[in-house]
Amino acid sequence: xxxxxxxxxxxxxxxxxxxxxxxxxxxxxxxxxxxxxxxxxxxxxxxxxxxxxxxxxxxxxxxxxxxxxxxxxxxxxxxxxxxxxxxxxxxxxxxxxxxxxxxxxxxxxxxxxxxxxxxxxxxxxxxxxxxxxxxxxxxxxxxxxxxxxxxxxxxxxxxxxxxxxxxxxxxxxxxxxxxxxxxxxxxxxxxxxxxxxxxxxxxxxxxxxxxxxxxxxxxxxxxxxxxxxxxxxxxxxxxxxxxxxxxxxxxxxxxxxxxxxxxxxxxxxxxxxxxxxxxxxxxxxxxxxxxxxxxxxxxxxxxxxxxxxxxxxxxxxxxxxxxxx
Amino acid sequence: xxxxxxxxxxxxxxxxxxxxxxxxxxxxxxxxxxxxxxxxxxxxxxxxxxxxxxxxxxxxxxxxxxxxxxxxxxxxxxxxxxxxxxxxxxxxxxxxxxxxxxxxxxxxxxxxxxxxxxxxxxxxxxxxxxxxxxxxxxxxxxxxxxxxxxxxxxxxxxxxxxxxxxxxxxxxxxxxxxxxxxxxxxxxxxxxxxxxxxxxxxxxxxxxxxxxxxxxxxxxxxxxxxxxxxxxxxxxxxxxxxxxxxxxxxxxxxxxxxxxxxxxxxxxxxxxxxxxxxxxxxxxxxxxxxxxxxxxxxxxxxxxxxxxxxxxxxxxxxxxxxxxx
Numbered sequence: 001x002x003x004x005x006x007x008x009x010x011x012x013x014x015x016x017x018x019x020x021x022x023x024x025x026x027x028x029x030x031x032x033x034x035x036x037x038x039x040x041x042x043x044x045x046x047x048x049x050x051x052x053x054x055x056x057x058x059x060x061x062x063x064x065x066x067x068x069x070x071x072x073x074x075x076x077x078x079x080x081x082x083x084x085x086x087x088x089x090x091x092x093x094x095x096x097x098x099x100x101x102x103x104x105x106x107x108x109x110x111x112x113x114x115x116x117x118x119x120x121x122x123x124x125x126x127x128x129x130x131x132x133x134x135x136x137x138x139x140x141x142x143x144x145x146x147x148x149x150x151x152x153x154x155x156x157x158x159x160x161x162x163x164x165x166x167x168x169x170x171x172x173x174x175x176x177x178x179x180x181x182x183x184x185x186x187x188x189x190x191x192x193x194x195x196x197x198x199x200x201x202x203x204x205x206x207x208x209x210x211x212x213x214x215x216x217x218x219x220x221x222x223x224x225x226x227x228x229x230x231x232x233x234x235x236x237x238x239x240x241x242x243x244x245x246x247x248x249x250x251x252x253x254x255x256x257x258x259x260x261x262x263x264x265x266x267x268x269x270x271x272x273x274x275x276x277x278x279x280x281x282x283x284x285x286x287x288x289x290x291x292x293x294x295x296x297x298x299x300x301x302x303x304x305x306x307x308x309x310x311x312x313x314x315x316x317x318x319x320x321x322x323x324x325x
Numbered sequence: 326x327x328x329x330x331x332x333x334x335x336x337x338x339x340x341x342x343x344x345x346x347x348x349x350x351x352x353x354x355x356x357x358x359x360x361x362x363x364x365x366x367x368x369x370x371x372x373x374x375x376x377x378x379x380x381x382x383x384x385x386x387x388x389x390x391x392x393x394x395x396x397x398x399x400x401x402x403x404x405x406x407x408x409x410x411x412x413x414x415x416x417x418x419x420x421x422x423x424x425x426x427x428x429x430x431x432x433x434x435x436x437x438x439x440x441x442x443x444x445x446x447x448x449x450x451x452x453x454x455x456x457x458x459x460x461x462x463x464x465x466x467x468x469x470x471x472x473x474x475x476x477x478x479x480x481x482x483x484x485x486x487x488x489x490x491x492x493x494x495x496x497x498x499x500x501x502x503x504x505x506x507x508x509x510x511x512x513x514x515x516x517x518x519x520x521x522x523x524x525x526x527x528x529x530x531x532x533x534x535x536x537x538x539x540x541x542x543x544x545x546x547x548x549x550x551x552x553x554x555x556x557x558x559x560x561x562x563x564x565x566x567x568x569x570x571x572x573x574x575x576x577x578x579x580x581x582x583x584x585x586x587x588x589x590x591x592x593x594x595x596x597x598x599x600x601x602x603x604x605x606x607x608x609x610x611x612x613x614x615x616x617x618x619x620x621x622x623x624x625x626x627x628x629x630x631x632x633x634x635x636x637x638x639x640x641x642x643x644x645x646x647x648x649x650x
Contacts, residue, residue: 128563138500141508175463175551183466183548207555211563223508224549226500228556230532235557238453238536239564 001031001059001077002097003292004285010096011039013292015046021297026050028090030081032057056080059097066100070108078102082109085278092279092299094270096287102280103139103273110278113308115315118143119275120151120222121282122158123229124268129213133159134173136219137271138226145189148172148219152199153315154274155217161305162272162298163216167200171215173224174204185221193219198314269294272302275311279303326356326384326402327422328617329610335421336364338617340371346622351375353415355406357382381405384422391425395433403427407434410603417604417624419595421612427605428464428598435603438633440640443468444600445476445547446607447483448554449593454538458484459498461544462596463551470514473497473544477524478640479599480542486630487597487623488541492525496540498549499529510546518544523639594619597627600636604628 003009014027029036033055056077078097084090086109095102120136135151152170159168174182179190193201270283279302281295328334339352354361358380381402403422409415420427445461460476477495484493499507504515518526595608604627606620
């Protein structure tokens with residue numbers, strides 16, 4: 001019930017996922033049963049044995065305080081869906097509802113994994129080379145260096161399990177390449193990352209290098225990550241708009257579609273909340289069906305890859321306790 | 326002696342300024358006299374009575390520590406030029422030398438104005454509407470809320486004096502529109518800005534709104550400002566590169582030039598260091614002659630507008646003491 005055109009977008013995305021992704025995927029649509037059922041009936045060819053509906057009588061709105069949703073809206077689709085996941089009746093959770101509410105409720109329901117103080121939102125940035133995972137993209141502000149170290153491990157596992165990077169290059173977002181550059185947090189974090197075992201730390205990356213695709217994972221505080229992410233989305237639109245305007249005399253057949261696809265966030269599905277004991281994928285409220293479909297695909301691949309188990313196993317705290325045995 | 330192709334770029338930019346800007350502008354080129362003179366002689370038509378050369382036997386390199394330049398390289402072109410300005414033999418200073426060295430030496434030589442704890446670098450961001458001044462763009466990290474308040478006043482005066490905005494809309498870069506959004510610094514700064522007299526504070530601006538041109542001045546810590554600035558420069562190049570590549574089959578006459586000019590930082594000249602007792606404009610090392618010419622224009626307009634006097638008069642400290650009389 002989360003997108004701007006719910007539940008039509010969610011149902012269309014789920015139907016596409018059932019038809020186009022692996023045939024063992026089953027989907028539980030969580031929301032007002034009558035409304036969702038009416039929407040599903042628009043797709044007579046959908047394999048109903050793999051498409052279920054779980055009734056949830058309430059829904060979260062933009063005016064709900066994210067932290068209060070679990071307590072005050074226990075019958076909302078976000079809470080009901082996340083409980084299905086926690087109870088093992090679903091293997092993963094995808095939502096385009098209020099980002100803050102999905103984050104907070106995922107955190108309270110699924111709980112952070114041992115060794116994770118602050119689960120982080122990862123987001124995929126298109127670059128001139130392969131896409132790069134940036135975290136945190138806005139879940140955490142006022143991060144301490146040790147939080148950024150945890151983000152580095154979370155990002156490493158995700159990049160390896162979901163993005164096919166064998167030995168992910170992890171970088172620190174900073175305002176200079178040298179270790180002594182940056183604010184207090186960045187300088188201290190650089191030192192810790194350089195000493196951290198089990199990470200392929202490639203050093204600082206500046207705003208200008210990010211787009212060159214020089215790393216697989218970039219870690220930063222959620223304040224700068226969120227500013228950068230939102231700026232990227234808007235600047236891409238701005239520049240393309242500018243070009244389309246200036247090029248109005250140009251022929252219609254030039255392939256702007258290819259350019260859009262490189263910059264199209266819907267291609268990458270949603271943003272994973274990393275570091276919780278479960279798979280929770282957060283989509284934009286403005287997501288089109290394709291983004292929902294792709295987010296379901298990302299969720300399924302996270303489950304198959306055993307991403308959560310890998311995070312739990314590879315976090316420094318766990319590594320240290322294994323070392324001790 | 327600062328650009329990547331010094332002094333050819335500086336001389337070409339200065340000659341263009343003399344020929345194209347107001348006819349009462351005089352320029353002092355600071356650098357190795359023989360080398361600069363040889364370069365100037367390539368322009369036989371230049372009005373030499375308005376183009377002077379001040380010998381400086383040394384130059385700052387990338388390996389010099391910015392803070393040590395004043396003491397260790399007193400004969401460098403940056404130090405000699407800034408001293409000319411401080412002594413009143415020049416009304417403004419423009420350099421494409423090491424950004425850190427120009428900032429630090431400007432600070433030590435010109436000194437901050439009363440009421441300014443930390444002078445800030447302003448930079449002009451192209452937007453879908455009128456350009457926006459962002460500060461700080463990298464001179465200051467770990468800023469306290471009171472520093473951001475000072476940036477707001479510095480930016481207001483610059484936007485009014487140099488950018489023609491009668492009542493500049495000042496915004497705070499943040500990760501949400503609501504006053505309670507953001508990290509500790511942003512939340513406290515929002516409260517102070519809302520209460521600050523003499524500012525047209527329009528609230529928080531997110532990364533996605535910046536490009537829409539919703540404000541004339543946006544204040545932020547230099548860490549996020551620098552990341553954003555460098556990212557903007559590179560993302561514009563990236564997207565245009567992507568388009569040029571995809572559009573290779575398109576006709577040659579489509580006017581990409583217009584798009585480039587909107588996104589061309591050289592159009593805006595350099596970045597002013599605001600809050601010092603003087604006019605110091607910092608250019609990219611990779612500046613083309615046009616950027617040097619435009620930076621000279623900005624410097625001249627800053628002097629004519631009385632920008633430094635206005636900053637000194639309108640800073641809160643001064644306003645308060647006027648109120649007290």
